[in-house]
Amino acid sequence: MRVALFITCFNDTMFPGTGKAVVEVLERLGHTVDFPMEQTCCGQLHFNTGYRPEALPLVDRFTRAFAGYEAVVTPSASCAGMVREGHPLLAADHGTADLQRRVAELVPRVHEFTEFLTEVLGVTKVGASFPHTVAYHPTCHSLRGLHLGDRPERLLRAVAGLELVDMPAADSCCGFGGTFAVKNADTSAAMLADKAAAVRASGAEVLCAADNSCLLHIGGGLSRQGSPVRTMHLAEILAATEGGAR
Amino acid sequence: MNGRGVVWLGAPSFPVAAKQALADPQLRANLKRATTTIRDKRLAVAAELDDWEALRDAAAAIKKRTARHLDRYLLQLEESVTAAGGTVHWAADAGEANRIVTELVRATGETEVVKIKSMATQEIGLNEHLAVHGITAYETDLAELIVQLGDDRPSHILVPAIHKNRTEIRDLFAAEMAHWGRPAPEGLTDAPRELAEAARRHLREKFLTAKVAVSGANFACADTGTVVIVESEGNGRMCLTLPETLITVMGIEKVLPSWSELEVFLQLLPRSSTGERMNPYTSTFTGTTEGDGPSAFHLVLLDNGRTDTLADRVGRQVLACIRCSACLNVCPVYERTGGHAYGSVYPGPIGAVLTPQLVGPEHAASLPFASTLCGACYEACPVKIDIPRVLTHLRAEVVEAQGGRTAEALALKAAGKVLDSPHLFAAAQKAAALGGKALARKGRIGRLPGPAAGWSDTRDTPAPPAESFRSWWRKNKEDDR
Numbered sequence: 155m156r157v158a159l160f161i162t163c164f165n166d167t168m169f170p171g172t173g174k175a176v177v178e179v180l181e182r183l184g185h186t187v188d189f190p191m192e193q194t195c196c197g198q199l200h201f202n203t204g205y206r207p208e209a210l211p212l213v214d215r216f217t218r219a220f221a222g223y224e225a226v227v228t229p230s231a232s233c234a235g236m237v238r239e240g241h242p243l244l245a246a247d248h249g250t251a252d253l254q255r256r257v258a259e260l261v262p263r264v265h266e267f268t269e270f271l272t273e274v275l276g277v278t279k280v281g282a283s284f285p286h287t288v289a290y291h292p293t294c295h296s297l298r299g300l301h302l303g304d305r306p307e308r309l310l311r312a313v314a315g316l317e318l319v320d321m322p323a324a325d326s327c328c329g330f331g332g333t334f335a336v337k338n339a340d341t342s343a344a345m346l347a348d349k350a351a352a353v354r355a356s357g358a359e360v361l362c363a364a365d366n367s368c369l370l371h372i373g374g375g376l377s378r379q380g381s382p383v384r385t386m387h388l389a390e391i392l393a394a395t396e397g398g399a400r
Numbered sequence: 401m402n403g404r405g406v407v408w409l410g411a412p413s414f415p416v417a418a419k420q421a422l423a424d425p426q427l428r429a430n431l432k433r434a435t436t437t438i439r440d441k442r443l444a445v446a447a448e449l450d451d452w453e454a455l456r457d458a459a460a461a462i463k464k465r466t467a468r469h470l471d472r473y474l475l476q477l478e479e480s481v482t483a484a485g486g487t488v489h490w491a492a493d494a495g496e497a498n499r500i501v502t503e504l505v506r507a508t509g510e511t512e513v514v515k516i517k518s519m520a521t522q523e524i525g526l527n528e529h530l531a532v533h534g535i536t537a538y539e540t541d542l543a544e545l546i547v548q549l550g551d552d553r554p555s556h557i558l559v560p561a562i563h564k565n566r567t568e569i570r571d572l573f574a575a576e577m578a579h580w581g582r583p584a585p586e587g588l589t590d591a592p593r594e595l596a597e598a599a600r601r602h603l604r605e606k607f608l609t610a611k612v613a614v615s616g617a618n619f620a621c622a623d624t625g626t627v628v629i630v631e632s633e634g635n636g637r638m639c640l641t642l643p644e645t646l647i648t649v650m651g652i653e654k655v656l657p658s659w660s661e662l663e664v665f666l667q668l669l670p671r672s673s674t675g676e677r678m679n680p681y682t683s684t685f686t687g688t689t690e691g692d693g694p695s696a697f698h699l700v701l702l703d704n705g706r707t708d709t710l711a712d713r714v715g716r717q718v719l720a721c722i723r724c725s726a727c728l729n730v731c732p733v734y735e736r737t738g739g740h741a742y743g744s745v746y747p748g749p750i751g752a753v754l755t756p757q758l759v760g761p762e763h764a765a766s767l768p769f770a771s772t773l774c775g776a777c778y779e780a781c782p783v784k785i786d787i788p789r790v791l792t793h794l795r796a797e798v799v800e801a802q803g804g805r806t807a808e809a810l811a812l813k814a815a816g817k818v819l820d821s822p823h824l825f826a827a828a829q830k831a832a833a834l835g836g837k838a839l840a841r842k843g844r845i846g847r848l849p850g851p852a853a854g855w856s857d858t859r860d861t862p863a864p865p866a867e868s869f870r871s872w873w874r875k876n877k878e879d880d881r
């Protein structure tokens with residue numbers, strides 16, 4: 155299948171490794187990946203912070219960049235959620251009839267990465283090998299926004315050598331919330347402190363999630379505390395072939 | 401500030417108030433213990449009903465229908481209450497409601513009233529208003545009593561004294577009860593039984609002497625004129641039955657079309673709020689009855705911003721709220737900050753979406769941002785209010801009210817321009833990588849300047865890598881195609 159990658163502006167700039175990992179996994183599974191250069195951002199930052207008129211051109215840009223693709227895949231649950239819920243809302247409230255139509259046509263073809271692997275491609279074993287202990291943090295957008303359920307864990311369990319460990323209060327918010335972490339830095343820090351303690355309690359070597367933004371937050375806290383725990387996007391673990399096993 | 405009350409005068413913005421709360425480890429421990437306990441109980445009792453989701457759908461549908469025909473149901477309620485011997489009063493805002501209640505109390509010649517938990521009267525600041533006119537209001541709900549004795553403010557919808565632990569309550573009883581009536585017994589300990597007994601004796605005197613009571617309402621049925629109050633302690637029932645005059649102040653959104661709809665809500669409310677299958681006391685009262693209960697019954701229907709809320713296509717769904725407080729108990733922000741940080745009688749997620757609508761978003765501008773949009777509140781809400789959706793809607797209203805001249809607005813507008821052009825975006829990525837490299841030590845940035853300083857107090861930030869994904873792709877992949 156020819157798959158278009160929506161990398162998200164944030165991953166593009168800060169975590170290019172996540173995009174490379176998605177390409178690696180999809181190509182390994184025999185698919186062709188395209189990266190439409192016209193793409194930039196889904197508009198989530200503007201939408202969630204209350205700047206709707208500023209988000210609208212980004213919605214328009216997104217629908218044009220990805221028009222004509224059978225499938226669009228993104229390694230960000232929160233951006234997938236933005237496209238799925240935010241784009242139709244913005245188009246309905248502020249956009250033209252044409253934009254509304256283009257959004258409606260595109261939305262069903264946009265998939266979050268783990269959703270795409272398990273539901274569209276029907277695979278859980280992607281030929282990865284990663285002999286480490288891993289804790290999975292279900293981000294709020296993957297858990298309650300997209301209802302990914304146990305799809306990420308199913309993918310992780312199928313990785314050779316990987317040991318998935320439990321983390322206390324895994325489903326509680328890490329306190330990132332985009333601009334929340336800046337506007338309400340103290341409250342955010344209190345939530346982060348609890349999350350970081352939970353990560354430590356899990357005993358994992360690696361903390362993984364399906365969204366780099368939450369990982370940036372939790373990883374930033376762990377790093378400040380001098381913790382040796384690494385944070386990795388789930389795609390990077392699925393792309394890993396440590397020990398040579400496939 | 402406008403004349404609707406609701407927000408506490410002089411209250412700081414949420415981030416500032418939250419900082420104070422976060423600095424109090426006792427408060428955080430009290431909150432965590434209380435919310436975790438109720439949260440677990442709620443999940444367990446909700447799971448007992450296999451039609452829980454159907455009940456939530458039904459409740460949402462009933463509330464939606466009620467809101468659509470609110471005018472009709474309110475007129476029907478007035479008719480039914482009047483026919484049953486009560487009197488209905490309409491209050492457009494806090495000032496009008498306070499005047500009506502004060503006049504009604506004055507007409508009885510009394511200077512004391514007993515009260516049972518009513519958020520509507522807190523919303524309008526009734527106790528303070530009565531005090532100015534020489535009338536003392538005694539709170540009789542145990543938690544409300546604690547708040548009143550402490551000259552404090554409620555911190556939770558259902559457990560207003562959630563922020564206090566037993567020892568703090570004991571000290572308060574010992575020091576303050578005497579100023580309000582019967583003093584606390586000598587040698588009072590912090591054993592729950594003793595505390596409850598002290599409150600019981602203190603309150604009993606009030607119940608037996610008060611001639612006027614003021615209450616709130618959980619529901620009112622338009623077809624029968626019946627008002628419903630659910631509670632745990634039975635103090636409400638005392639207020640509803642012993643005095644001669646009963647004045648109920650109720651937000652107009654509390655009306656239900658008919659008695660039969662109670663079936664849905666009386667299953668959802670106790671399970672969602674206290675994690676109980678049924679609340680210990682459910683009182684229903686209809687007008688007046690000769691020789692039984694109060695001989696005069698007044699129902700004050702309070703608008704105070706509710707019809708404005710109803711006019712908002714997205715925001716109107718918050719009028720469905722049954723004040724169960726489930727959203728507070730699951731909210732990670734509330735769990736850390738407590739209710740006072742919200743600066744209003746309505747704290748937590750519901751407060752963040754209700755308060756700005758009642759008073760206008762410009763008067764509670766920090767509240768819609770007091771959330772990570774994690775969605776836990778939406779998942780817990782028994783009437784399926786999409787709180788995250790309303791939050792982002794209100795954020796846009798706040799931004800609009802600020803007129804686009806703030807530093808943030810300028811920055812986000814500039815970012816919008818950059819993101820709408822792949823070339824500008826790629827250039828910005830290069831600049832970020834260079835700037836990040838200059839700031840970083842061992843690939844990580846410690847302190848950040850400007851608005852991100854708060855972030856960098858506790859978090860490192862990785863330096864943006866030298867090569868963005870798109871430039872990697874251009875170099876390594878584009879030629880393959």
Ligand code: SF4
Pocket residue numbers: 672720721722723724725726727728750777780781782783784785
């Ligand atoms: S918004 Fe929903 S969960 Fe929160 S208090 Fe109201 S009814 Fe309960």
